[in-house]
Amino acid sequence: MTDTALMNQIAARRDDLIALTQGLIRIPTLNPPGLNYREICEYLAARLRASGFAVELIRAHGAPADSDRHPRWNLVARHSGTRPGDCVHFNSHHDVVEVGHGWTMDPFGGELRDGRIYGRGACDMKGGLATSIIAAEAFIAAHPDYAGAIEISATADEESGGYGGVAYLAEQGYFNPDRVQHVIIPEPLNKDRICLGHRGVWWAEIETHGRIAHGSMPFLGDSAIRHMGAVLEEIERYLYPLLAGKHTAMPVVPEGARSSTLNINSIHGGAAEQDVDYTGLPAPCVADRCRIVLDRRFLIEEDLTEVKAEVTNMLEKIRAERPNFSYEIRELFSVQPTMTDRDAPVVRTVQAAIETVLATPAQFVVSPGTYDQKHIDRIGKLHNCIAYGPGILDLAHQPDEWVGVDDMMDSARVMALTLSALLLPKGSP
Numbered sequence: 415m416t417d418t419a420l421m422n423q424i425a426a427r428r429d430d431l432i433a434l435t436q437g438l439i440r441i442p443t444l445n446p447p448g449l450n451y452r453e454i455c456e457y458l459a460a461r462l463r464a465s466g467f468a469v470e471l472i473r474a475h476g477a478p479a480d481s482d483r484h485p486r487w488n489l490v491a492r493h494s495g496t497r498p499g500d501c502v503h504f505n506s507h508h509d510v511v512e513v514g515h516g517w518t519m520d521p522f523g524g525e526l527r528d529g530r531i532y533g534r535g536a537c538d539m540k541g542g543l544a545t546s547i548i549a550a551e552a553f554i555a556a557h558p559d560y561a562g563a564i565e566i567s568a569t570a571d572e573e574s575g576g577y578g579g580v581a582y583l584a585e586q587g588y589f590n591p592d593r594v595q596h597v598i599i600p601e602p603l604n605k606d607r608i609c610l611g612h613r614g615v616w617w618a619e620i621e622t623h624g625r626i627a628h629g630s631m632p633f634l635g636d637s638a639i640r641h642m643g644a645v646l647e648e649i650e651r652y653l654y655p656l657l658a659g660k661h662t663a664m665p666v667v668p669e670g671a672r673s674s675t676l677n678i679n680s681i682h683g684g685a686a687e688q689d690v691d692y693t694g695l696p697a698p699c700v701a702d703r704c705r706i707v708l709d710r711r712f713l714i715e716e717d718l719t720e721v722k723a724e725v726t727n728m729l730e731k732i733r734a735e736r737p738n739f740s741y742e743i744r745e746l747f748s749v750q751p752t753m754t755d756r757d758a759p760v761v762r763t764v765q766a767a768i769e770t771v772l773a774t775p776a777q778f779v780v781s782p783g784t785y786d787q788k789h790i791d792r793i794g795k796l797h798n799c800i801a802y803g804p805g806i807l808d809l810a811h812q813p814d815e816w817v818g819v820d821d822m823m824d825s826a827r828v829m830a831l832t833l834s835a836l837l838l839p840k841g842s843p
């Protein structure tokens with residue numbers, strides 16, 4: 415590490431990094447429903463204004479879940495250097511998922527114990543957000559004469575799809591490649607790993623139809639559940655083996671996700687379930703409706719049209735063979751897979767910084783599920799984007815979630831060296 419001035423600036427901020435992470439954890443930004451979004455944006459705004467950033471608070475008016483009771487607030491802060499150059503943007507989501515059971519620590523206490531900070535969102539991803547702020551502030555202090563700009567954003571609703579956060583900002587032009595050239599999302603992928611992108615998603619609901627009749631004379635009706643049984647049988651017999659045979663060159667972790675996958679999220683058929691305090695018997699009826707929800711994750715080598723056709727062709731085949739089979743299919747949601755090129759500038763730069771700081775080769779991974787990169791890629795048309803940040807992904811959404819202070823410090827060094835490489839003219843320290 416040659417940039418001693420920069421590394422000293424990082425080292426001097428250890429206590430500040432801890433305090434900032436704790437401060438963020440202590441604002442419970444639970445989603446759903448989306449609590450305290452304005453409070454966390456104002457907390458960050460005060461901090462970043464004091465560090466010389468120009469700050470905007472942006473409400474995602476009209477986005478899904480935005481309401482006067484639970485407004486979707488986002489923060490975008492920009493610091494400009496002394497000369498024109500590229501803009502490096504760090505994007506973190508400020509929302510956290512529900513607490514759940516099994517905690518031994520206060521989920522919103524931000525307690526520091528044995529080098530770990532505990533709390534809901536510690537690793538996913540308030541630790542990463544704090545790390546990027548410390549890295550930027552240290553870089554600006556060491557190199558106030560840099561070229562270009564640094565942006566920090568804290569955005570809403572990543573945990574529920576990102577429509578009131580990054581998607582909204584991308585629609586407003588905040589991720590236009592004319593404005594921002596490099597994006598780092600400090601999700602908890604571990605300090606030595608670069609996440610290049612994610613697999614695709616297709617959700618669909620299939621409904622089979624029948625005819626209601628008395629349960630003692632089922633031959634007078636037509637059971638939608640039996641029709642769905644035929645669908646499930648075909649999924650087992652035909653679809654699962656087909657998907658298991660598809661492999662990707664994407665470095666997805668865990669390795670089981672390097673094939674196409676399908677989860678049947680739910681199944682509902684026949685009479686609605688009664689309240690738990692209902693003490694009577696069910697009524698005897700033939701089910702006239704049955705529904706399943708499919709969660710299909712697909713690979714960059716697959717085409718969404720082909721993914722849909724596999725399912726609709728299967729259903730048509732059943733219709734051709736099975737008397738009285740009728741169905742509907744409704745698409746609920748889809749996301750294209752994305753993977754940033756390994757030679758993209760932000761990838762090469764962060765890779766070199768990891769190798770300098772940690773003296774170990776950087777690893778490249780792809781996420782099995784999606785995150786906000788999807789909106790930056792698709793709406794923003796900005797493809798020079800990765801996820802890189804401190805924390806252990808497996809701890810996300812778990813009880814006693816924590817982030818390690820040493821890991822955050824190392825990641826801050828990597829982020830700060832990345833800023834040096836992208837924003838300092840070649841040859842300067």
Ligand SMILES: [Zn+2]
Pocket residue numbers: 507538539572601602
């Ligand atoms: Zn996250």
